[in-house]
Amino acid sequence: MRFESFLADALRLHTRSDLPLSCIPEIALFARRLKPALRLVVATTELPTWCEVGRMHNVPFAATTVISVPRGPGWSDILLAGDIPPSNAIALGMVVFANDQSSADTIIHGEVSGSSENTGMLLGYPKCCLSAFAATTEAGITWAWNLIGHSGSGPFPWWANRLAAGWGGIAPAGEYYPCSLRCAETSQIGRKAFDSLRFFGLNRLANQMHLHASSAVDVFSDGRIQKASASIAMQGAIRAEFTS
Numbered sequence: 070m071r072f073e074s075f076l077a078d079a080l081r082l083h084t085r086s087d088l089p090l091s092c093i094p095e096i097a098l099f100a101r102r103l104k105p106a107l108r109l110v111v112a113t114t115e116l117p118t119w120c121e122v123g124r125m126h127n128v129p130f131a132a133t134t135v136i137s138v139p140r141g142p143g144w145s146d147i148l149l150a151g152d153i154p155p156s157n158a159i160a161l162g163m164v165v166f167a168n169d170q171s172s173a174d175t176i177i178h179g180e181v182s183g184s185s186e187n188t189g190m191l192l193g194y195p196k197c198c199l200s201a202f203a204a205t206t207e208a209g210i211t212w213a214w215n216l217i218g219h220s221g222s223g224p225f226p227w228w229a230n231r232l233a234a235g236w237g238g239i240a241p242a243g244e245y246y247p248c249s250l251r252c253a254e255t256s257q258i259g260r261k262a263f264d265s266l267r268f269f270g271l272n273r274l275a276n277q278m279h280l281h282a283s284s285a286v287d288v289f290s291d292g293r294i295q296k297a298s299a300s301i302a303m304q305g306a307i308r309a310e311f312t313s
């Protein structure tokens with residue numbers, strides 16, 4: 070496996086594929102071998118190119134097409150075989166890169182069959198966050214409101230700012246749902262992602278991530294997530310503040 074050249078190609082393709090910025094720390098963590106597997110949801114037209122990146126760099130991968138249903142800001146469901154797609158459903162590609170072929174296959178299978186208990190572990194997500202995932206799913210589009218509600222009072226460590234992804238910024242630990250804005254394991258992953266970007270010489274990206282993740286965020290009860298633009302929370306919103 071050639072992980073450094075994998076990173077270069079993945080970042081090039083990332084820019085072209087219009088993927089969320091929060092995939093970047095996950096790509097860097099995987100390329101630094103600090104994350105056992107990497108899952109990306111891409112346009113179906115881009116799927117063959119992503120597979121080619123895996124093949125070229127000898128990184129085990131598995132890929133499939135999924136039907137996704139957007140539910141609200143930062144939240145969408147993947148339909149399982151047999152479900153009837155609603156009119157707003159869209160076809161997307163899913164590619165999983167992993168340290169070994171069997172993990173890549175298991176993750177893809179878990180995503181399309183809905184048996185995803187094992188999937189989070191194989192992707193390297195913390196146990197505490199996986200245990201809390203049922204509550205996140207139940208909250209659906211109001212996951213962020215819910216997350217602030219049970220995280221205690223801020224400011225929260227910027228390494229664990231998952232909310233940044235909600236307004237299009239870079240969430241240091243990537244796009245999984247943490248158990249809390251204070252989750253120590255998520256903070257650690259965010260810190261490793263920052264170090265990985267710098268390790269690969271991507272200092273400007275690392276600094277941009279720091280800037281994004283240390284910015285306060287306003288979250289509304291209808292699910293909207295905004296980067297704070299005034300000194301106090303917008304009407305109807307709760308504010309999460311982060312360390313700098």
Ligand SMILES: [Zn+2]
Nearest residue numbers: 197198248252
């Ligand atoms: Zn956690």
